[in-house]
Amino acid sequence: MDDKRLRVLLVPNSLFFPPYLDDLRELERQGAIPRSWVHDIDAEVEYLDQRLQTNPPKWRQSIYKRLPMWVVQVLEVYRTGRKYDVVFFWSVANVALVLALLLKVTFRRMTIVALFTRISEPKKARLLKLVHSRITKIILPPATQREIAELELGIPAEKLIGLPWTTDSEFWSGRGQTPERSMVCAAGGEMRDYRTLVKALEGLDIPCHIAGALDTSRQDWWNSSSGECDAGESIPANVTFGTMPPSQLRAMYAKCRLVIVPLKPTNSDNGITCMNEAWSMGRPVIVSDVEGQRGAFTEGREGLWVPAGDVEALRAAIVSLWNDPERADRMGAAGRLLVEQSKDNRIFSDGISRVIAEAATGS
Helix, strand or coil: CCCCCEEEEEEEEEHHHCHHHHHHHHHHHHCCCCCHHHHHCCCEECCCCCCCCCCCCCHHHHHHHHHHHHHHHHHHHHHHHHCCCEEEECCCHHHHHHHHHEEEHHCHHHHHHEEEECCCCHHHHHHHHHHHHCCCCCCCCHHHHHHHHHCCCCCHHEEEEECCCCCCCCCCCCCCCCCCCCEEEECCCEEEEEHHHHHHHHHCCCCCEEECCCCCCCCCCCCCCCCEEECCCCCCCCCCCCCHHHHHHHHHHHHEEEEEEEEECCCCCCCCCHHHHHHHHHCCCCCCCCCCCCCCCCCCCCEECCCCCCCCHHHHHHHHHHCCCCHHHHHHHHHHHHHHHCCHHHHHHHHHHHHHHHHCCCC
16 A cells, blocks of 8 residues: 555434534534544545445445435445445444345455444344354444354454444543532433432432433333333432433533432443543543343442442432542542543544554555
Protein backbone atom coordinates (compact mmCIF):
# COMPACT_ATOMS: atom_id res chain seq x y z
CA MET A 1 0.00 0.00 0.00
CA ASP A 2 1.23 3.56 -0.72
CA ASP A 3 0.85 6.55 1.58
CA LYS A 4 -2.54 7.66 0.31
CA ARG A 5 -5.35 7.42 2.83
CA LEU A 6 -7.64 4.43 2.67
CA ARG A 7 -11.15 4.90 1.31
CA VAL A 8 -13.74 3.47 3.68
CA LEU A 9 -17.47 3.07 3.14
CA LEU A 10 -19.04 3.24 6.60
CA VAL A 11 -22.47 1.64 6.99
CA PRO A 12 -24.17 2.97 10.17
CA ASN A 13 -27.47 2.06 11.76
CA SER A 14 -29.82 4.39 9.91
CA LEU A 15 -32.39 4.26 12.73
CA PHE A 16 -30.30 6.82 14.64
CA PHE A 17 -30.11 9.40 11.83
CA PRO A 18 -30.76 12.21 10.96
CA PRO A 19 -29.00 14.25 12.17
CA TYR A 20 -26.24 12.53 10.27
CA LEU A 21 -22.81 11.74 11.64
CA ASP A 22 -21.00 14.45 9.71
CA ASP A 23 -23.68 16.99 10.73
CA LEU A 24 -22.96 16.32 14.41
CA ARG A 25 -19.51 17.88 14.23
CA GLU A 26 -20.85 21.37 14.94
CA LEU A 27 -22.74 20.17 18.03
CA GLU A 28 -19.54 18.48 19.16
CA ARG A 29 -17.54 21.68 18.67
CA GLN A 30 -20.15 23.56 20.70
CA GLY A 31 -19.78 21.05 23.53
CA ALA A 32 -23.45 20.09 23.34
CA ILE A 33 -22.78 16.37 22.78
CA PRO A 34 -19.81 14.02 23.26
CA ARG A 35 -17.40 13.68 20.36
CA SER A 36 -17.79 10.43 18.46
CA TRP A 37 -14.74 8.21 17.94
CA VAL A 38 -15.83 7.74 14.33
CA HIS A 39 -14.65 11.24 13.43
CA ASP A 40 -11.06 10.32 14.31
CA ILE A 41 -10.71 7.25 12.08
CA ASP A 42 -7.58 7.61 9.97
CA ALA A 43 -9.19 7.18 6.56
CA GLU A 44 -11.34 8.94 4.00
CA VAL A 45 -14.77 7.93 5.27
CA GLU A 46 -18.00 8.07 3.27
CA TYR A 47 -21.32 7.21 4.91
CA LEU A 48 -24.02 4.99 3.49
CA ASP A 49 -27.13 6.37 5.16
CA GLN A 50 -30.47 7.69 3.90
CA ARG A 51 -28.71 10.29 1.74
CA LEU A 52 -27.27 7.54 -0.47
CA GLN A 53 -23.96 9.28 -1.07
CA THR A 54 -22.91 6.31 -3.18
CA ASN A 55 -25.00 7.96 -5.94
CA PRO A 56 -27.13 5.11 -7.29
CA PRO A 57 -28.75 5.75 -10.69
CA LYS A 58 -32.25 7.20 -10.67
CA TRP A 59 -33.91 3.93 -11.61
CA ARG A 60 -32.34 2.29 -8.56
CA GLN A 61 -33.39 5.17 -6.35
CA SER A 62 -36.99 4.73 -7.46
CA ILE A 63 -36.83 1.07 -6.41
CA TYR A 64 -35.03 1.86 -3.15
CA LYS A 65 -37.85 4.19 -2.08
CA ARG A 66 -40.06 1.11 -1.75
CA LEU A 67 -37.60 -0.90 0.34
CA PRO A 68 -36.53 -0.87 4.02
CA MET A 69 -33.34 1.11 4.53
CA TRP A 70 -31.34 -1.90 5.72
CA VAL A 71 -32.15 -3.72 2.45
CA VAL A 72 -31.07 -0.65 0.49
CA GLN A 73 -27.77 -0.67 2.38
CA VAL A 74 -27.20 -4.34 1.53
CA LEU A 75 -27.86 -3.71 -2.17
CA GLU A 76 -25.73 -0.55 -2.34
CA VAL A 77 -22.76 -2.19 -0.60
CA TYR A 78 -23.02 -5.12 -2.98
CA ARG A 79 -23.09 -2.68 -5.93
CA THR A 80 -20.31 -0.31 -4.85
CA GLY A 81 -18.33 -1.94 -2.04
CA ARG A 82 -15.40 -3.06 -4.17
CA LYS A 83 -14.68 0.57 -5.09
CA TYR A 84 -13.50 1.10 -1.51
CA ASP A 85 -10.51 -0.28 0.32
CA VAL A 86 -12.73 -1.40 3.20
CA VAL A 87 -16.45 -1.52 3.98
CA PHE A 88 -17.00 -0.92 7.70
CA PHE A 89 -20.28 -1.98 9.30
CA TRP A 90 -21.05 -0.15 12.55
CA SER A 91 -23.52 -2.10 14.72
CA VAL A 92 -25.70 -3.18 11.79
CA ALA A 93 -25.45 -6.94 12.12
CA ASN A 94 -28.45 -7.60 9.88
CA VAL A 95 -26.91 -5.62 7.01
CA ALA A 96 -23.44 -7.13 7.44
CA LEU A 97 -24.65 -10.73 7.70
CA VAL A 98 -27.10 -10.60 4.80
CA LEU A 99 -24.45 -8.91 2.65
CA ALA A 100 -21.94 -11.61 3.62
CA LEU A 101 -24.48 -14.28 2.65
CA LEU A 102 -25.04 -12.57 -0.69
CA LEU A 103 -21.29 -12.45 -1.29
CA LYS A 104 -20.97 -16.13 -0.43
CA VAL A 105 -23.70 -17.38 -2.76
CA THR A 106 -22.41 -15.21 -5.64
CA PHE A 107 -18.72 -16.04 -5.03
CA ARG A 108 -17.86 -12.35 -4.77
CA ARG A 109 -15.19 -11.02 -2.41
CA MET A 110 -15.01 -7.71 -0.62
CA THR A 111 -12.92 -6.40 2.30
CA ILE A 112 -15.31 -6.14 5.24
CA VAL A 113 -14.77 -5.04 8.84
CA ALA A 114 -17.80 -5.42 11.10
CA LEU A 115 -18.30 -3.97 14.57
CA PHE A 116 -20.81 -6.14 16.44
CA THR A 117 -22.13 -5.79 19.98
CA ARG A 118 -23.79 -9.18 20.53
CA ILE A 119 -23.75 -12.23 18.29
CA SER A 120 -25.16 -14.90 20.59
CA GLU A 121 -28.83 -14.58 19.62
CA PRO A 122 -29.70 -17.91 17.92
CA LYS A 123 -30.66 -16.56 14.48
CA LYS A 124 -27.72 -14.19 14.33
CA ALA A 125 -25.31 -16.87 15.55
CA ARG A 126 -26.45 -19.41 12.95
CA LEU A 127 -26.05 -16.93 10.12
CA LEU A 128 -22.67 -15.71 11.35
CA LYS A 129 -21.43 -19.29 11.59
CA LEU A 130 -22.40 -19.77 7.96
CA VAL A 131 -20.96 -16.56 6.48
CA HIS A 132 -18.05 -15.42 8.66
CA SER A 133 -15.61 -16.51 5.95
CA ARG A 134 -16.75 -13.46 3.94
CA ILE A 135 -16.00 -11.02 6.79
CA THR A 136 -12.35 -9.99 7.03
CA LYS A 137 -12.27 -8.74 10.63
CA ILE A 138 -14.89 -8.80 13.40
CA ILE A 139 -14.62 -6.24 16.19
CA LEU A 140 -16.48 -7.63 19.19
CA PRO A 141 -15.83 -5.76 22.47
CA PRO A 142 -17.52 -8.13 25.00
CA ALA A 143 -15.08 -10.90 25.99
CA THR A 144 -17.97 -13.31 26.55
CA GLN A 145 -19.21 -12.74 23.01
CA ARG A 146 -15.76 -13.36 21.54
CA GLU A 147 -15.61 -16.65 23.45
CA ILE A 148 -18.95 -17.69 21.96
CA ALA A 149 -17.81 -16.64 18.49
CA GLU A 150 -14.63 -18.71 18.73
CA LEU A 151 -15.74 -21.76 20.72
CA GLU A 152 -19.31 -22.20 19.49
CA LEU A 153 -19.31 -20.64 16.02
CA GLY A 154 -15.82 -21.70 14.95
CA ILE A 155 -14.60 -18.23 14.03
CA PRO A 156 -10.77 -18.07 14.02
CA ALA A 157 -9.38 -16.15 16.99
CA GLU A 158 -7.19 -14.01 14.73
CA LYS A 159 -10.31 -12.65 13.03
CA LEU A 160 -11.83 -11.48 16.33
CA ILE A 161 -10.77 -8.09 17.71
CA GLY A 162 -11.41 -7.13 21.34
CA LEU A 163 -11.37 -3.35 21.41
CA PRO A 164 -12.83 -1.88 24.63
CA TRP A 165 -15.84 0.43 24.53
CA THR A 166 -14.65 3.96 25.22
CA THR A 167 -15.98 7.45 25.93
CA ASP A 168 -15.22 11.13 25.31
CA SER A 169 -13.23 11.91 28.45
CA GLU A 170 -13.20 15.64 27.67
CA PHE A 171 -16.97 15.93 27.49
CA TRP A 172 -17.58 13.59 30.44
CA SER A 173 -15.44 15.48 32.90
CA GLY A 174 -16.13 16.81 36.38
CA ARG A 175 -13.51 19.52 35.99
CA GLY A 176 -14.91 22.89 36.97
CA GLN A 177 -18.06 21.32 38.41
CA THR A 178 -18.14 21.29 42.20
CA PRO A 179 -21.80 20.91 43.21
CA GLU A 180 -22.66 19.17 46.44
CA ARG A 181 -22.88 15.44 45.81
CA SER A 182 -26.39 15.13 47.13
CA MET A 183 -27.90 12.26 45.15
CA VAL A 184 -27.32 9.01 43.27
CA CYS A 185 -28.44 8.13 39.75
CA ALA A 186 -28.82 5.48 37.09
CA ALA A 187 -29.00 5.79 33.30
CA GLY A 188 -29.66 3.74 30.20
CA GLY A 189 -32.21 1.19 29.10
CA GLU A 190 -30.76 -2.04 27.73
CA MET A 191 -31.16 -4.99 30.13
CA ARG A 192 -31.69 -2.66 33.08
CA ASP A 193 -33.29 -4.04 36.25
CA TYR A 194 -34.85 -0.86 37.57
CA ARG A 195 -37.41 -2.85 39.53
CA THR A 196 -34.66 -4.08 41.85
CA LEU A 197 -33.12 -0.61 42.08
CA VAL A 198 -36.39 1.09 43.01
CA LYS A 199 -37.08 -1.53 45.69
CA ALA A 200 -33.56 -1.08 47.07
CA LEU A 201 -34.16 2.67 47.41
CA GLU A 202 -37.47 2.36 49.24
CA GLY A 203 -37.26 3.87 52.71
CA LEU A 204 -33.84 5.44 52.16
CA ASP A 205 -33.29 9.17 52.52
CA ILE A 206 -31.20 9.18 49.34
CA PRO A 207 -32.52 10.99 46.25
CA CYS A 208 -32.10 9.08 42.98
CA HIS A 209 -32.85 10.03 39.41
CA ILE A 210 -33.19 7.31 36.78
CA ALA A 211 -32.29 8.80 33.40
CA GLY A 212 -34.46 6.37 31.48
CA ALA A 213 -38.01 6.15 30.23
CA LEU A 214 -40.34 4.33 32.61
CA ASP A 215 -43.98 4.14 31.63
CA THR A 216 -45.98 3.40 34.80
CA SER A 217 -49.12 2.84 32.74
CA ARG A 218 -47.62 -0.39 31.41
CA GLN A 219 -47.65 -3.72 33.19
CA ASP A 220 -43.88 -3.98 32.57
CA TRP A 221 -43.05 -0.45 33.73
CA TRP A 222 -40.21 -1.79 35.81
CA ASN A 223 -38.63 -3.04 32.57
CA SER A 224 -39.47 -6.49 33.90
CA SER A 225 -41.16 -9.44 32.28
CA SER A 226 -44.93 -9.59 32.17
CA GLY A 227 -46.48 -10.56 35.48
CA GLU A 228 -43.39 -9.67 37.51
CA CYS A 229 -44.80 -6.39 38.80
CA ASP A 230 -46.86 -6.78 41.94
CA ALA A 231 -50.18 -5.01 42.18
CA GLY A 232 -50.00 -1.69 43.97
CA GLU A 233 -46.27 -1.11 43.47
CA SER A 234 -45.37 2.53 43.02
CA ILE A 235 -42.33 4.75 42.76
CA PRO A 236 -41.10 5.97 46.17
CA ALA A 237 -40.87 9.71 46.75
CA ASN A 238 -37.06 9.76 46.61
CA VAL A 239 -36.97 8.37 43.05
CA THR A 240 -37.56 10.40 39.90
CA PHE A 241 -37.11 9.40 36.30
CA GLY A 242 -36.86 10.87 32.82
CA THR A 243 -34.40 10.91 29.93
CA MET A 244 -31.89 13.74 29.54
CA PRO A 245 -29.75 15.22 26.76
CA PRO A 246 -26.01 14.66 27.27
CA SER A 247 -25.28 18.06 28.82
CA GLN A 248 -27.98 17.58 31.47
CA LEU A 249 -26.84 14.02 32.12
CA ARG A 250 -23.31 15.32 32.69
CA ALA A 251 -24.61 17.89 35.19
CA MET A 252 -26.51 15.14 37.00
CA TYR A 253 -23.44 12.90 37.24
CA ALA A 254 -21.62 15.85 38.78
CA LYS A 255 -24.24 16.04 41.55
CA CYS A 256 -24.02 12.32 42.31
CA ARG A 257 -21.96 10.56 44.93
CA LEU A 258 -22.21 7.31 42.95
CA VAL A 259 -23.82 5.81 39.84
CA ILE A 260 -25.83 2.57 39.86
CA VAL A 261 -26.05 0.15 36.92
CA PRO A 262 -28.65 -2.51 37.84
CA LEU A 263 -28.68 -5.26 35.22
CA LYS A 264 -30.65 -8.34 34.40
CA PRO A 265 -28.56 -11.47 33.72
CA THR A 266 -26.84 -10.98 30.36
CA ASN A 267 -23.90 -12.43 28.46
CA SER A 268 -23.12 -9.08 26.85
CA ASP A 269 -21.64 -5.91 28.32
CA ASN A 270 -24.87 -3.95 28.65
CA GLY A 271 -24.37 -0.89 30.83
CA ILE A 272 -20.77 -0.22 29.83
CA THR A 273 -21.59 3.20 28.32
CA CYS A 274 -23.05 4.44 31.60
CA MET A 275 -20.13 2.95 33.54
CA ASN A 276 -17.56 4.68 31.33
CA GLU A 277 -19.38 8.00 31.64
CA ALA A 278 -19.55 7.70 35.42
CA TRP A 279 -15.86 6.83 35.73
CA SER A 280 -14.90 9.63 33.37
CA MET A 281 -16.80 12.01 35.67
CA GLY A 282 -14.88 10.63 38.65
CA ARG A 283 -17.83 8.70 40.09
CA PRO A 284 -17.77 5.12 41.41
CA VAL A 285 -20.24 2.56 40.13
CA ILE A 286 -22.35 -0.17 41.67
CA VAL A 287 -23.02 -2.83 39.03
CA SER A 288 -24.91 -6.12 38.94
CA ASP A 289 -22.45 -9.01 38.74
CA VAL A 290 -23.47 -10.48 35.37
CA GLU A 291 -21.49 -12.68 33.00
CA GLY A 292 -21.28 -10.06 30.27
CA GLN A 293 -19.51 -7.57 32.54
CA ARG A 294 -16.92 -10.06 33.77
CA GLY A 295 -13.63 -8.33 34.50
CA ALA A 296 -14.92 -4.83 33.70
CA PHE A 297 -13.39 -3.44 36.90
CA THR A 298 -11.82 -4.49 40.17
CA GLU A 299 -14.11 -4.90 43.17
CA GLY A 300 -13.45 -2.15 45.69
CA ARG A 301 -11.23 -0.12 43.37
CA GLU A 302 -13.49 1.52 40.76
CA GLY A 303 -16.76 0.34 42.26
CA LEU A 304 -18.73 -2.50 43.78
CA TRP A 305 -20.33 -5.64 42.38
CA VAL A 306 -23.70 -6.87 43.71
CA PRO A 307 -25.57 -10.07 42.83
CA ALA A 308 -28.10 -9.49 40.05
CA GLY A 309 -31.65 -9.06 41.34
CA ASP A 310 -30.63 -8.95 45.01
CA VAL A 311 -32.52 -6.03 46.56
CA GLU A 312 -30.86 -6.22 49.98
CA ALA A 313 -27.34 -6.50 48.59
CA LEU A 314 -27.93 -3.51 46.33
CA ARG A 315 -29.38 -1.49 49.20
CA ALA A 316 -26.37 -2.34 51.40
CA ALA A 317 -23.91 -1.33 48.66
CA ILE A 318 -25.66 2.00 48.06
CA VAL A 319 -25.76 2.81 51.78
CA SER A 320 -22.13 1.81 52.31
CA LEU A 321 -20.80 4.21 49.66
CA TRP A 322 -23.30 6.94 50.50
CA ASN A 323 -22.15 6.91 54.12
CA ASP A 324 -18.45 6.86 53.20
CA PRO A 325 -17.90 9.74 50.74
CA GLU A 326 -14.12 9.57 51.06
CA ARG A 327 -14.14 5.93 49.91
CA ALA A 328 -16.53 6.84 47.10
CA ASP A 329 -14.20 9.64 46.00
CA ARG A 330 -11.20 7.29 45.95
CA MET A 331 -13.10 4.83 43.77
CA GLY A 332 -14.23 7.65 41.49
CA ALA A 333 -10.64 8.86 41.08
CA ALA A 334 -9.57 5.30 40.22
CA GLY A 335 -12.37 5.16 37.65
CA ARG A 336 -11.21 8.40 36.03
CA LEU A 337 -7.68 6.99 35.82
CA LEU A 338 -9.06 3.81 34.22
CA VAL A 339 -10.76 5.90 31.52
CA GLU A 340 -7.67 8.01 30.86
CA GLN A 341 -5.46 4.93 30.52
CA SER A 342 -7.68 2.51 28.61
CA LYS A 343 -11.18 3.85 27.88
CA ASP A 344 -10.71 7.17 26.13
CA ASN A 345 -12.15 7.50 22.62
CA ARG A 346 -8.70 7.95 21.09
CA ILE A 347 -7.99 4.30 21.98
CA PHE A 348 -11.07 3.11 20.09
CA SER A 349 -10.54 5.30 17.03
CA ASP A 350 -6.86 4.31 16.87
CA GLY A 351 -7.86 0.67 17.17
CA ILE A 352 -10.47 0.95 14.42
CA SER A 353 -7.93 2.68 12.18
CA ARG A 354 -5.43 -0.12 12.81
CA VAL A 355 -7.95 -2.89 12.11
CA ILE A 356 -9.11 -1.20 8.89
CA ALA A 357 -5.50 -0.85 7.70
CA GLU A 358 -4.75 -4.49 8.52
CA ALA A 359 -7.85 -5.65 6.68
CA ALA A 360 -6.99 -3.56 3.63
CA THR A 361 -3.44 -4.93 3.46
CA GLY A 362 -4.38 -8.49 4.32
CA SER A 363 -2.17 -8.50 7.40
